[in-house]
Amino acid sequence: MNILEKIIADKYREVAERKSLIPTKLLEKSIFYDGKVVSMKKYVTDPEKSGIIAEFKRKSPSKGLINGSASVEQVSIGYMQAGASALSILTDQEYFGGSNEDLKIARKFNFCPILRKDFVVDEYQIIEAKSIGADCVLLIAAALESEKLKSLANFAKSLGMEVLLEVHDGEELKKSLNDGVDLVGVNNRNLKTFEVSIDTSLELVTAIPDSFIKISESGISDPRALMQLKKAGFDGFLIGENFMKSSRPEQAAYNFIKEFKRLAASELSEA
Numbered sequence: 069m070n071i072l073e074k075i076i077a078d079k080y081r082e083v084a085e086r087k088s089l090i091p092t093k094l095l096e097k098s099i100f101y102d103g104k105v106v107s108m109k110k111y112v113t114d115p116e117k118s119g120i121i122a123e124f125k126r127k128s129p130s131k132g133l134i135n136g137s138a139s140v141e142q143v144s145i146g147y148m149q150a151g152a153s154a155l156s157i158l159t160d161q162e163y164f165g166g167s168n169e170d171l172k173i174a175r176k177f178n179f180c181p182i183l184r185k186d187f188v189v190d191e192y193q194i195i196e197a198k199s200i201g202a203d204c205v206l207l208i209a210a211a212l213e214s215e216k217l218k219s220l221a222n223f224a225k226s227l228g229m230e231v232l233l234e235v236h237d238g239e240e241l242k243k244s245l246n247d248g249v250d251l252v253g254v255n256n257r258n259l260k261t262f263e264v265s266i267d268t269s270l271e272l273v274t275a276i277p278d279s280f281i282k283i284s285e286s287g288i289s290d291p292r293a294l295m296q297l298k299k300a301g302f303d304g305f306l307i308g309e310n311f312m313k314s315s316r317p318e319q320a321a322y323n324f325i326k327e328f329k330r331l332a333a334s335e336l337s338e339a
């Protein structure tokens with residue numbers, strides 16, 4: 069069993085348990101449930117913004133502990149002040165050290181799109197995502213049959229939420245694209261082997277139809293790589309570890325975005 073298969077098997081168990089503890093009727097009573105959804109599509113493509121979706125991630129299966137002391141309130145506010153377009157908050161506890169509480173805190177302190185970063189296998193998790201204040205959910209092609217992925221995407225749409233489809237290769241892209249998807253993320257990390265290369269994004273970008281917002285995910289640690297991805301056609305960039313490994317993730321995001329803006333301005337003046 070590879071790590072993704074293990075996470076998914078555990079997730080089915082976790083969701084069954086949560087369902088028995090907290091019925092959807094209760095989730096629907098949350099103060100966040102009827103809140104207005106903030107569009108990830110709109111914020112990521114706003115030319116005034118960086119396109120960066122900054123992630124709050126305490127640990128990961130590939131890296132172990134990344135940051136055990138960061139405050140979600142301080143980091144999420146700092147990310148947005150640094151010029152991020154949106155937030156990604158990991159809510160998986162077991163493998164990433166996140167929680168629904170983390171997302172609720174980020175929601176309380178920020179008006180921006182928030183991606184619930186988790187392993188969605190059931191409609192229940194989409195209702196739950198809405199009840200904690202998320203605007204967008206992730207659907208991973210490698211973890212879901214295409215019919216199921218389509219039905220989950222349509223369910224998210226029916227709640228007014230946006231959907232980020234994550235793929236790692238052309239085959240996953242072909243089998244999983246559907247009308248319920250808003251944004252397509254190419255994960256530079258192979259979730260089965262943990263190998264990371266931005267070439268994955270560069271090779272796949274032209275296969276994504278232009279009607280979808282294009283996001284490059286994982287392993288982005290250099291503003292020059294971001295420039296390269298932007299030139300290749302990506303609108304958004306999901307960055308976690310490179311910020312979170314710092315003792316001041318928000319400061320790391322600030323420095324990164326400042327350098328990215330400097331590079332972009334100098335390219336413009338040379339053109």
Ligand SMILES: O=C(O)c1ccccc1NCC(=O)[C@H](O)[C@H](O)COP(=O)(O)O
Pocket residue numbers: 071072123125128129130131255257259285286287288306307308309310
């Ligand atoms: O990050 C992992 O080790 C991982 C392992 C198994 C499934 C998913 C995993 N990561 C989730 C992500 O996709 C990343 O958190 C996200 O794209 C940001 O990546 P990075 O900038 O490299 O932290």
